[in-house]
Amino acid sequence: MAFLNIFNFRFLNSLELFxxxxxxxxxxxxxxxxxxxxxxxxxPITTMLVFLFAYKNLTNISNIxxxxxxxxxxxxxxxxxxxxxxxQSVSNSILLSSNLISKVYFPRMIIxxxxxxxxxxxxxxxxxxxxxxAFYFNINISYNLFLLPxxxxxxxxxxxxxxxxxxxxxxKKRDLLQLIPIxxxxxxxxxxxxxxxLEFYLKPWFKIYTFINPxxxxxxFFRFTLIRGYHVLSFNEILISIFSSISIFIxxxxxxxxxxxxxxxxx
Amino acid sequence: MTSIVSVTxxxxxxxxxxxxxxxxxxxxxKIFNRxxxxxxxxxxxxxxxxxxxxxxxxxxxxxAGKSTLLKILSKITKPTTGKVDIQGKVASLLEVGTGFHxxxxxxxxxxxxxxxxxxxxxxxxxxxxEIVEFAGDQIIKFxxxxxxxxxxxxxxxxxxxxxxxxxxxxxxxxxxxxxxDADFQKKSLGKMKEVASKDKTxxxxxxxxxxxxxxxxxxxxxxKGYVKQFGETxxxxxxxxxxxxxxxxxxxxxxxxxxxxxDLVKLKYAKLTPTxxxxxxxxxxxxxxxxDIEFWNLLDNQNLNISLHIFASTGECIFNVGTLPKILDKxxxxxxxxxxxxxxxxxxxxxxxxxxxxxxxxxxxxxxxFNFEIADYREETTWYGKWPGYVRPQFDFPIQQVSQIL
Numbered sequence: 001m002a003f004l005n006i007f008n009f010r011f012l013n014s015l016e017l018f019x020x021x022x023x024x025x026x027x028x029x030x031x032x033x034x035x036x037x038x039x040x041x042x043x044p045i046t047t048m049l050v051f052l053f054a055y056k057n058l059t060n061i062s063n064i065x066x067x068x069x070x071x072x073x074x075x076x077x078x079x080x081x082x083x084x085x086x087x088q089s090v091s092n093s094i095l096l097s098s099n100l101i102s103k104v105y106f107p108r109m110i111i112x113x114x115x116x117x118x119x120x121x122x123x124x125x126x127x128x129x130x131x132x133x134a135f136y137f138n139i140n141i142s143y144n145l146f147l148l149p150x151x152x153x154x155x156x157x158x159x160x161x162x163x164x165x166x167x168x169x170x171x172k173k174r175d176l177l178q179l180i181p182i183x184x185x186x187x188x189x190x191x192x193x194x195x196x197x198l199e200f201y202l203k204p205w206f207k208i209y210t211f212i213n214p215x216x217x218x219x220x221f222f223r224f225t226l227i228r229g230y231h232v233l234s235f236n237e238i239l240i241s242i243f244s245s246i247s248i249f250i251x252x253x254x255x256x257x258x259x260x261x262x263x264x265x266x267x
Numbered sequence: 268m269t270s271i272v273s274v275t276x277x278x279x280x281x282x283x284x285x286x287x288x289x290x291x292x293x294x295x296x297k298i299f300n301r302x303x304x305x306x307x308x309x310x311x312x313x314x315x316x317x318x319x320x321x322x323x324x325x326x327x328x329x330x331a332g333k334s335t336l337l338k339i340l341s342k343i344t345k346p347t348t349g350k351v352d353i354q355g356k357v358a359s360l361l362e363v364g365t366g367f368h369x370x371x372x373x374x375x376x377x378x379x380x381x382x383x384x385x386x387x388x389x390x391x392x393x394x395x396x397e398i399v400e401f402a403g404d405q406i407i408k409f410x411x412x413x414x415x416x417x418x419x420x421x422x423x424x425x426x427x428x429x430x431x432x433x434x435x436x437x438x439x440x441x442x443x444x445x446x447x448d449a450d451f452q453k454k455s456l457g458k459m460k461e462v463a464s465k466d467k468t469x470x471x472x473x474x475x476x477x478x479x480x481x482x483x484x485x486x487x488x489x490x491k492g493y494v495k496q497f498g499e500t501x502x503x504x505x506x507x508x509x510x511x512x513x514x515x516x517x518x519x520x521x522x523x524x525x526x527x528x529x530d531l532v533k534l535k536y537a538k539l540t541p542t543x544x545x546x547x548x549x550x551x552x553x554x555x556x557x558x559d560i561e562f563w564n565l566l567d568n569q570n571l572n573i574s575l576h577i578f579a580s581t582g583e584c585i586f587n588v589g590t591l592p593k594i595l596d597k598x599x600x601x602x603x604x605x606x607x608x609x610x611x612x613x614x615x616x617x618x619x620x621x622x623x624x625x626x627x628x629x630x631x632x633x634x635x636x637f638n639f640e641i642a643d644y645r646e647e648t649t650w651y652g653k654w655p656g657y658v659r660p661q662f663d664f665p666i667q668q669v670s671q672i673l
Contacts, residue, residue: 013387020382024368024375031370031413103365104383105342264344265281 018110022117029118040125044077051194065198067227068137076193078126079222082152083159083215084184085119090163091180094171098267108260109253112164116156123152130226140228148225155218158245161252168259172266191215196223198232210237214248217241269354270316271468272340272437277349278492279310279335309335310346311492317485322469324479324500326507327489333472334441336489337361340470341439355436355468358384362441364426369415373406373425376414380429394432401454402428424451431458437468476504477645508548508642516540516639523563531630532622535599536561539618539637542608551644552613552659556606558637562622567597570625575604580615585657592626612659613643 030036051073055061064072093115094101094108101108134141170176190213192199197216200206210216210233218241220233282304310332317323325333338344340351341359366383367376377398381391391398399406402425414422440459456478463469463482473479479486479500486503488495496503517538520526526533540557541550550556560573572592577585590602618637622630643654 013382013385016388017382020379020388024371024379027375028368028370100366100383102338102343103361105359106383106385261345264338 014107014110017106018114021110021114025114025118026121029121037125040122041129043122044074044081044126045129047077048074065196065232067196067230068139070133071137071139071227072196072223073194074130074133075223075226076195076219078123078130079155079219080188080191080193081126082119082123083155083218084187085122086116086156086159087163087166088180088184089115089119090160091166091170091177093163094167094263095177095267102264102267108263109256112160112167112256115163116160119159120152120156134226141226142228144225144228146225148222151218151222151225154242154245155222157249158214158218161245161249164252164256165248168256171259171263187215192219196220196232201232211240211244214241214244218245269318271319271321271354272315272317272470273352274313274315274340275350275352277310277313277336277339277346277351278308279332279339279344280347281307281309283307308492310339310489313349313487313489313492313494315487315494315497317468317470319468320466321485322463322471322483324483324486325470325472325489326476326479326486326503327495330491331489332492333489334361335492337439337441337470337472353437356385357437357439358430358433358435359439360430360441361439363423363430367414367422367426370413372411373414373417374410376425377429380426384430384433386433390434398428398432401431401458403451420451427451427455431455431462435467437470438462439470441472476508477643480504505548516637518636526563527633528562529631531565533563533565534561534633534636535563537633537636539639541639549640549642551642552611553608553644554641555608556611556639558604558606558618559601560603560620560636561599561601564595564597564600569595571595571600571630572623572626573602573620574623575618575620577606577611578617578619579657580617583657585611585616589623592623609659609661611641612654612656613641614657615640 030039033039035042048070052070055069061069063069090112093111096115097111100106101111131141133139166176166180188194197206197210197220203209217233217238220230221238221241223230223232224238283306313332313336315323325336327333335344337359338361339346340353341357341361342351343359343361364376364380366380368379371379377395378388378391382388399410403421405421406425406428409417409421414425417425459469459482469482471479471483483500485498486500486507487497488503488507496506518534519536519538520534523533523535526535528534536559538559540559541554542557543550544553547554558575564571570592572590574587574589576587579585588604616637616639617635618639619632619634620636621632624630
C-alpha cells in the first residue's frame with residue numbers, strides 16, 4: 001500500500017527511527033553533568049519549594065481545598081512540566097532538526113513524536129518523587145492510579161497537537177516561537193496548577209473557562225488518579241477536556257501533514 | 268526495458284527576496300517589514316528517464332540546479348510542477364554523516380545514521396563489523412568515544428562507511444567522493460565502482476568530469492535550471508567542454524591601421540597553440556603551449572626586446588619572461604616562445620606582453636593578448652580534489668629505504 005510504504009519507509013523503519021531518535025535525545029540529555037538524572041527531579045522540587053515559601057509567608061495555609069498544600073502543588077507542577085516541556089520541544093523540533101530535514105527524506109512526523117521522549121523520562125523521575133511525598137503525607141493511592149497512563153497519553157496528545165501547529169507555522173516566520181514562553185509562563189497561573197479549581201468552581205464563567213482551557217480538566221483528572229478521594233470536577237467536565245485535547249491532537253497533525261512538504265524551502 | 272526513474276517536466280520555483288533598493292520604501296513597508304519577492308526557477312522543465320543499471324552523471328556550473336534536482340529526486344523537497352516516478356529502494360547521500368550527534372559514540376552514531384538513512388536495526392547489526400572495518404583501523408579503537416573527539420577525517424570515513432553499506436536499488440550521490448584523504452578516496456571510488464557494477468542505478472552530481480566519465484554511462488547537463496543536453500556521457504561531455512572553450516587563442520590584423528598599439532609598435536599577429544593529445548579539445552596540464560608573436564615596428568634602428576607576462580585569473584603574475592634585446596629596423600618583428608607541458612597547473616590564464624626599448628622604456632603594453640584555460644589531467648590516481656598551486660612541475664623526486672631498523 002502506497003500510504004504505508006512511503007518511499008520504502010515502512011512502518012517498522014519509522015518505528016525504529018522513532019525509537020533511536022528518542023534514545024538519542026535521552027542519552028544526550030545529561031551527558032557531561034555530574035548529577036545526571038538527579039537534575040530531572042531538582043526542577044519540580046525547587047518550583048514546589050518556591051511556592052511553599054510564598055504560601056506559608058503570605059497566608060500561612062497548610063492545605064488547599066482540603067488537600068495538603070505540598071501534594072496539590074507538586075502534582076500540579078508534575079503535570080505542568082510534562083505538558084510544557086513536551087509542547088516546547090515539539091514546537092522547536094522541526095527547526096532543531098533542520099539539518100536532517102534538508103538532507104534526508106523520512107516521514108517528518110517522526111520528529112514530532114520523538115521529541116517528547118525527554119519530557120516523558122523527566123516526568124517518570126518526578127513521579128517517583130511524588131510517591132515519596134504521598135507516602136510522607138499519608139496520601140493513599142487508589143485503583144484510580146491505573147488511569148494514570150491514560151491521562152499521560154492525553155497530556156501528550158494535546159502537547160503534540162499544539163506543538164505541531166506551532167512547529168508548522170514557525171518554519172517560515174518565527175513569530176509564533178515568541179508566544180511559547182508566554183504560554184508556558186502565564187498558562188501556569190491561569191490553570192489550577194498551584195491551586196485547585198475548587199477555588200472558583202462556583203464562578204459563573206467556570207463552564208466557559210474549562211471549555212477554553214482543556215488543561216483545567218486534564219490537571220484535575222491527573223490529580224484524580226494520584227490522590228485518593230480527590231473529586232473536584234465531574235466526569236462530564238473532564239470528558240470535555242479530553243475531547244478537546246484529542247481534537248487539538250488531530251488538528252495539529254492535519255496542519256502538520258499539509259505544511260510538511262514546504263518546510264525544506266524555508267528552513 | 269522499463270524505466271526505473273522517470274522524471275517528467277519537473278520545475279522548482281523559489282521566491283527570492285528583492286534587495287532593499289528594489290523595494291519601495293513606503294511607510295507601510297517600513298512598519299511591517301514587508302519583503303517583496305521575485306520568482307526564480309531553480310529547475311525548469313527537466314525530463315529524463317533511466318533504466319535499471321544506468322549511471323547518470325549530472326553536470327553543470329554552480330547554480331545550474333544540480334543540487335535542487337537531487338533534492339527533488341530524493342523527495343526532500345517537492346517540485347512546484349512535474350512528476351517524479353522512482354521504482355525501488357532509494358538512498359540519497361547529499362552529505363556524509365547526516366544526523367551524527369557529536370555527544371554520541373561512534374557505535375551509537377552508526378545505528379542512528381543508519382536508521383535515518385532508512386536501514387533497519389537488523390540490517391545495521393548484520394553489517395556492523397563490515398562498516399567498522401571499511402571505516403578503518405583507527406575507528407575500531409574509538410568506537411565507544413563520542414564522535415566530537417574524532418578528527419574530521421575519521422568522522423567522514425565513518426559516515427561514508429555507513430552510506431556505502433546501504434544497499435539500495437537507486438543511489439543518489441552528491442560529490443561525497445571529494446572528501447577524506449587520498450587513500451580513503453581510493454577506497455570510496457572503489458566501493459562506488461563495485462556498487463556500479465552490481466546493476467544498481469546511480470545518480471551522481473559532480474564538478475569532476477573525470478569522475479563522471481569514469482563512472483557514468485549517461486550524463487545530464489544542466490544550465491540555469493534547464494536541460495542543456497541529456498544523453499551518452501562521451502557525447503555530452505564533449506559538447507560541454509567545447510561550450511566552455513570561449514578562449515582567446517589567436518589575434519590577427521591585416522591592416523596596420525586597425526591593429527592595436529601606438530605609432531611606435533602595432534600588433535600584427537599572435538597565436539597560442541597547445542599540443543593536444545588524442546581527441547582532446549582543450550589544453551590540459553600535459554600540453555606544451557607555443558606562443559607566436561608578430562608586430563610592426565615603426566621606427567628604425569631601435570634596441571628592442573619583448574617582455575611577456577602570464578597572469579592567473581585572480582590577477583597574480585605567475586611569471587615574466589623576456590627576449591634578449593636586439594637592434595631592429597622598421598618592419599615586421601617576430602618572436603616565439605614555448606612553455607613546456609607539466610609547467611602550468613590547471614586553471615585560467617591571461618597573457619600580455621610589452622615591447623621594451625633600451626631595456627627600460629615601455630613602447631607599448633599589449634594587454635590580454637590571450638586568454639586560455641588548462642584542464643586537469645591525472646593518471647593512476649583516485650584523488651580528484653583540486654590540485655593546489657599555479658605550477659604543476661614533475662620533478663625527479665626519488666624515495667628509497669635506507670635502513671630497516673628504527
